[in-house]
Amino acid sequence: MSTPSSISRRVFLKSTSSAGAGLLLSFALPPRLFAGGAEARAAAFAPNAYLSIGSDDRIKLWVTRSEMGQGVRTILPMVLAEELEADWKKIELLQAMPGGKFAKIRLRTSGSGSAVGTWKALREAGATAREMLITAAAQQWAVERGSCRAQSSQVIHIPTGRKLSYGALADAAATLPIPANVALKDPSSFRLLGHRMHRVDAPAIVQGRATYGIDVRVEGMRYAVVARCPVLGGKLKHFDTAKALKVPGVHNVVPIEKGIAGGVAVVADNSWAAMKGREVLEIEWEPGPHRDFDSEAFQATLRSALSQDGFLSRSDGDTAKVLESSSRKIEAVYEYPFQAHLPIEPMNCTAHVRSDAVDIWVPTQAPEVAQKLGAQIGSVDPEAVKVHITLLGGGFGRRLFCDYVEEAVELSKKIGAPVQVLWTRDDDTRCGFFHPASVNHLAAAYDGSGAITAWAHREAGSDLSMFGPPGNDPLRYQKDGSPWGIYDNPYNVPNMKGDYVPVSSPVPTGPWRAVEYPSTVFARECFVDELAHATGKDPLILRLELLRPYDLLKLPEETIDRERLRRVLELVADKAAWRSPPQRIPGRRWGRGIACNVYHSDSYIAQVAEVSIGPENDIRVHRIICASDCGMVLNLSGLEGQIESGILWGLTPTLHGKITFKHGQAQQTSYADYRVIDMEECPLIETYALPSNAPPGGLGEIPVPPVAPAVANAIFAATGKRIRQLPITPDKIARA
Amino acid sequence: MPTYSLVVNGKRLTVEAADDTPLLWVLRDNLGLTGTKYGCGMGICGACTIHQGANSIRSCQITIHEAAGKSFTTIEGLAANGSHPCQRAWIEEDVSQCGYCQPGMIMQAAALLKSNPHPSDADITTSMQGHVCRCGTYNRIRKAIRRAASGSTA
Numbered sequence: 001m002s003t004p005s006s007i008s009r010r011v012f013l014k015s016t017s018s019a020g021a022g023l024l025l026s027f028a029l030p031p032r033l034f035a036g037g038a039e040a041r042a043a044a045f046a047p048n049a050y051l052s053i054g055s056d057d058r059i060k061l062w063v064t065r066s067e068m069g070q071g072v073r074t075i076l077p078m079v080l081a082e083e084l085e086a087d088w089k090k091i092e093l094l095q096a097m098p099g100g101k102f103a104k105i106r107l108r109t110s111g112s113g114s115a116v117g118t119w120k121a122l123r124e125a126g127a128t129a130r131e132m133l134i135t136a137a138a139q140q141w142a143v144e145r146g147s148c149r150a151q152s153s154q155v156i157h158i159p160t161g162r163k164l165s166y167g168a169l170a171d172a173a174a175t176l177p178i179p180a181n182v183a184l185k186d187p188s189s190f191r192l193l194g195h196r197m198h199r200v201d202a203p204a205i206v207q208g209r210a211t212y213g214i215d216v217r218v219e220g221m222r223y224a225v226v227a228r229c230p231v232l233g234g235k236l237k238h239f240d241t242a243k244a245l246k247v248p249g250v251h252n253v254v255p256i257e258k259g260i261a262g263g264v265a266v267v268a269d270n271s272w273a274a275m276k277g278r279e280v281l282e283i284e285w286e287p288g289p290h291r292d293f294d295s296e297a298f299q300a301t302l303r304s305a306l307s308q309d310g311f312l313s314r315s316d317g318d319t320a321k322v323l324e325s326s327s328r329k330i331e332a333v334y335e336y337p338f339q340a341h342l343p344i345e346p347m348n349c350t351a352h353v354r355s356d357a358v359d360i361w362v363p364t365q366a367p368e369v370a371q372k373l374g375a376q377i378g379s380v381d382p383e384a385v386k387v388h389i390t391l392l393g394g395g396f397g398r399r400l401f402c403d404y405v406e407e408a409v410e411l412s413k414k415i416g417a418p419v420q421v422l423w424t425r426d427d428d429t430r431c432g433f434f435h436p437a438s439v440n441h442l443a444a445a446y447d448g449s450g451a452i453t454a455w456a457h458r459e460a461g462s463d464l465s466m467f468g469p470p471g472n473d474p475l476r477y478q479k480d481g482s483p484w485g486i487y488d489n490p491y492n493v494p495n496m497k498g499d500y501v502p503v504s505s506p507v508p509t510g511p512w513r514a515v516e517y518p519s520t521v522f523a524r525e526c527f528v529d530e531l532a533h534a535t536g537k538d539p540l541i542l543r544l545e546l547l548r549p550y551d552l553l554k555l556p557e558e559t560i561d562r563e564r565l566r567r568v569l570e571l572v573a574d575k576a577a578w579r580s581p582p583q584r585i586p587g588r589r590w591g592r593g594i595a596c597n598v599y600h601s602d603s604y605i606a607q608v609a610e611v612s613i614g615p616e617n618d619i620r621v622h623r624i625i626c627a628s629d630c631g632m633v634l635n636l637s638g639l640e641g642q643i644e645s646g647i648l649w650g651l652t653p654t655l656h657g658k659i660t661f662k663h664g665q666a667q668q669t670s671y672a673d674y675r676v677i678d679m680e681e682c683p684l685i686e687t688y689a690l691p692s693n694a695p696p697g698g699l700g701e702i703p704v705p706p707v708a709p710a711v712a713n714a715i716f717a718a719t720g721k722r723i724r725q726l727p728i729t730p731d732k733i734a735r736a
Numbered sequence: 737m738p739t740y741s742l743v744v745n746g747k748r749l750t751v752e753a754a755d756d757t758p759l760l761w762v763l764r765d766n767l768g769l770t771g772t773k774y775g776c777g778m779g780i781c782g783a784c785t786i787h788q789g790a791n792s793i794r795s796c797q798i799t800i801h802e803a804a805g806k807s808f809t810t811i812e813g814l815a816a817n818g819s820h821p822c823q824r825a826w827i828e829e830d831v832s833q834c835g836y837c838q839p840g841m842i843m844q845a846a847a848l849l850k851s852n853p854h855p856s857d858a859d860i861t862t863s864m865q866g867h868v869c870r871c872g873t874y875n876r877i878r879k880a881i882r883r884a885a886s887g888s889t890a
Contacts, residue, residue, distance in 0.1 A: 068834055069834030070833070071833070198830055199832060202827045205826075206842060207771070207811065207814075207817075207823065208771015208772070209812075210835055215770035217770070270753075270757075271765055271774075343870055344781065344868060391836075392834060394871065425776040637830045641876070645872040648872025671781055671868050678868065679860075679865055679878070680861050682874040
């Protein structure tokens with residue numbers, strides 16, 4: 001990667017250009033398989049993005065991902081500007097929308113892939129445009145190309161100092177043949193990439209000018225909230241509009257069928273009137289078949305499912321035989337409850353359905369799905385649906401679903417007016433697509449020297465519903481590369497088996513930051529700690545032993561570099577002074593724990609947590625030190641921010657997060673009872689990114705999985721108590 | 737519907753709203769000041785924080801009836817062109833991720849610095865407690881408040 005690479009001619013497709021139109025390059029982005037899941041593995045997309053340089057000096061970049069805090073609207077212009085030699089702050093950003101020239105282009109934002117899926121082609125596009133602009137200038141001056149260089153959106157003739165702006169060269173450049181091989185910049189000469197860059201959207205955000213979905217205002221729009229059955233799978237039986245319609249400002253009370261559960265919409269002049277109307281709406285629900293669903297009972301069902309053989313996802317050697325014949329072995333079961341997303345901006349969507357066109361303004365990670373649903377429900381051609389993607393007040397996987405888009409489109413169609421459907425915090429907490437509950441069983445055998453000889457990991461849980469029903473294909477999970485964290489266990493154990501027992505539940509489930517990894521990695525990394533204790537080894541040393549000989553682990557879909565994992569483990573251990581004596585805090589028990597993970601073979605991470613436990617077993621996480629190798633760093637400040645963010649996301653389920661169901665209803669309603677980490681609990685976080693010239697790996701989800709096991713292992717180090725159920729609470733420590 | 741008069745960002749305004757309408761929704765739906773965010777409607781997330789005089793309040797917890805005749809500042813009116821030390825510090829420290837909670841955070845921090853120009857870490861924690869950021873930007877918020885308090889703009 002350190003030598004300039006060439007660009008294949010075929011990735012470019014030049015548009016016909018007319019005089020004055022400037023240079024318009026469209027370029028194919030490489031297909032990026034959605035990281036796991038049947039949906040994406042089945043189809044490889046070949047998305048495109050678009051750049052234009054106008055004769056008026058304007059450089060436009062269409063952003064092909066949704067901005068949800070991961071910084072994509074900052075990173076993409078950085079990548080483009082780096083190679084184009086343009087002033088990145090002056091690149092105008094346009095949000096791509098599905099259809100038209102983006103009809104076959106992936107706009108979906110998921111799998112920590114915003115940069116992974118776009119950066120290479122953006123570099124190539126920038127480099128190609130740069131070379132064509134230099135050629136155009138050299139021709140105009142009748143000088144050698146080699147005597148010209150590009151800088152700050154200009155081409156400069158070095159000997160004479162003459163300059164021409166990109167805009168002045170754009171029309172001429174557009175008539176040139178596209179060069180076959182263009183050199184990319186050597187990373188050592190990067191002036192933007194790898195540095196700390198401020199977010200493009202920051203000035204608007206800090207002045208309250210940034211537009212999220214909830215901020216959309218359309219001429220003549222109404223505001224609505226929807227009453228949904230609180231019981232899973234329940235149906236509308238009867239409703240009476242009289243009282244709701246008496247609330248001043250309420251216009252309509254309309255039953256709707258679409259969305260996560262259907263329901264009754266109250267439409268008003270403003271959000272408050274809609275909420276008040278819903279409060280007095282008389283409504284009767286038919287609770288349906290899941291009225292007795294209880295998450296505690298479901299957890300017991302999951303535990304008993306562990307006795308079944310699951311769908312195989314990893315099978316090296318003869319694990320069962322070695323486990324059976326070994327006299328030295330341990331086993332343990334770990335439990336992970338349901339979780340909710342609770343993004344700070346609740347679900348919302350604004351739609352305007354006319355007879356021949358639909359406009360949708362929505363904070364979404366899945367605009368293509370929104371377009372399709374808009375067409376179906378609005379009864380128009382997909383090309384007549386415009387999906388205007390706003391900023392997202394948090395995505396975290398919840399906004400891969402378009403249930404709230406369905407509601408808004410159906411409602412707008414029914415009332416014949418533009419309408420914003422807003423979910424209240426209560427709606428958002430109780431009616432979502434939850435992170436599924438799961439249990440993990442691990443067993444391992446070791447020999448007299450403490451070497452691990454066999455490893456079995458089984459998970460029982462409910463499938464992520466967006467990936468479709470599991471079906472009966474015995475190799476399904478092997479093909480899917482699932483469950484993540486089991487099939488791609490990085491450790492070198494001669495006999496290793498991983499399988500999955502799907503257990504259906506009525507709870508709608510879906511991706512949640514890091515998707516399948518949090519529960520499996522919690523179990524796996526705690527279990528390594530337990531094995532270290534059983535074999536009398538230091539948990540860091542055991543991990544390093546298990547990665548020997550630091551070779552490549554070849555899996556059907558990917559290759560894990562154990563050396564990269566070793567390096568982040570050693571780096572984090574060094575930065576955390578792993579071998580230093582425990583700290584002393586009067587009246588508290590102090591401990592440190594370590595955990596690591598590999599995210600889909602391209603991002604490597606290790607964390608050390610330092611905790612202390614008070615006399616009442618109160619838990620204080622003081623510091624989390626994190627070392628990562630996520631490939632080439634694009635925006636260092638963005639990387640550090642994502643690491644901090646992912647760690648705090650992971651700390652919520654570790655210490656507090658739990659959604660429970662009784663009588664078929666989610667029992668939590670807000671941040672009051674689904675507590676999230678706040679400033680008082682926020683530990684110090686130190687991030688260390690290993691320099692790398694490997695292609696950029698994913699980032700947004702990567703820091704989440706190691707948090708819970710690092711903290712749990714630290715609590716064990718402090719107290720000698722092993723807590724195997726999340727969240728870890730003072731009462732669990734007291735009882736252990 | 738009753739009519740109320742109040743001052744927002746230095747302007748006297750008249751709005752027509754049901755008497756129990758939280759000021760949050762008057763700002764957002766009647767006045768188009770959408771920088772003040774809805775996060776929970778229960779006063780537990782802090783996204784809707786504004787100033788009443790020099791004090792921070794949760795705009796979802798005060799009705800238009802209670803707000804009538806009083807004077808408020810929202811994020812849009814905090815400073816011309818984003819020049820408030822907190823706004824500048826927020827950019828310098830790269831605080832924002834999704835950014836949705838940040839107007840509320842900044843309004844809270846600005847009120848803190850007005851009453852306590854040099855807050856200790858404990859003062860910052862006490863003041864910002866009860867403001868939810870799902871992206872987890874708390875450490876950067878703390879740094880930005882320290883930077884704003886120090887008067888450093890670089």
